[in-house]
Amino acid sequence: MKIAVLIKQVPDTAEERTLVPATGWLDRAAADSLVDEINERALETALQVKDADKSTEVVVLAMGPEEAAKAIRKALSMGADSGIHVLDGGLAGADARRTAAVLAAALRGVNADVVLAGNESTDGRGGVVPAMVAEHLGLPLVGGLNSVELGGGTVCGERSSDTGSLNVSAPLPAVVTVTERSAEARFPNFKGILTAKRKPVTTLSLAELELPATPARAVVLAHSERPPREAGRKITDDGTAGTQLAGFLIENRLV
DSSP, X not given: OEEEEEOXXXXXXXXXXXXXXXXXXBOGXXXXXXEOHHHHHHHHHHHXXXXXXXXXXXXXXXXXXXXXXXXHHHHHHHTOSEEEEEOOGGGTTBOHHHHHHXXXXXXXXXXXXXXXXXXXXXXXXXXXXXXXXXXXXXXXXXXXXXXXXXXXXXXXXXXXXXXXXXXXXXXXXXEEEEOTTSOOOOOOOHHHHHHHTTSOEEEEOTTTTTOOSOOOBOOOOOOOOOOOOOOOOOXXXXXXXXXXXXXXXXXXXXX
């Protein structure tokens, strides 16, 4: 079995995030970058399949600037076999539609049985790219799984809903996304860190993917800083606290 895992380098979620005033884009230089945790969980799902069947091949795919190569090497140190880096200046600021088209073009050359990804990135939070990739490739999307089982030419797993849980399945090949309830990612060991340096990483440009260089990007028309939080209103109980509280709730349409 061959599994492709989509990974993304994002700013550290533990640090403050700011925007670039001139563009309104996220200032990625203002914080340390790392592999998105939800993508690491998708990779862990693939690696567990590889642990059970050594013939499984795991390929990671990332689109981003040169810095994204570090994310690929991190994934290789965790146990992935090879990496693909889509690197092209024409992709700066690419929107979800453009990103999905590029990733799908890169995946066509992989011929994976399964494409694994997180359900949404922690920077964009759109949650639409895997579905758009599936549409480009003409594959079923099995999204939002808390657990994944692969075998016998099918993928199945559990998906949570507002009223309970669902057991869903689809034939392979398919695109699968996992949630934060899926397996927690492993840490790279010393051997993995050393062997990662020798594992192959292929770098692809838009020309090699036979895609036009004209970018489709999101344009921020205006932005402003979030206003500072104001002190809350204090109610002193002088016998009318209940009335004051009820009035506050009604005034702010909370009841």
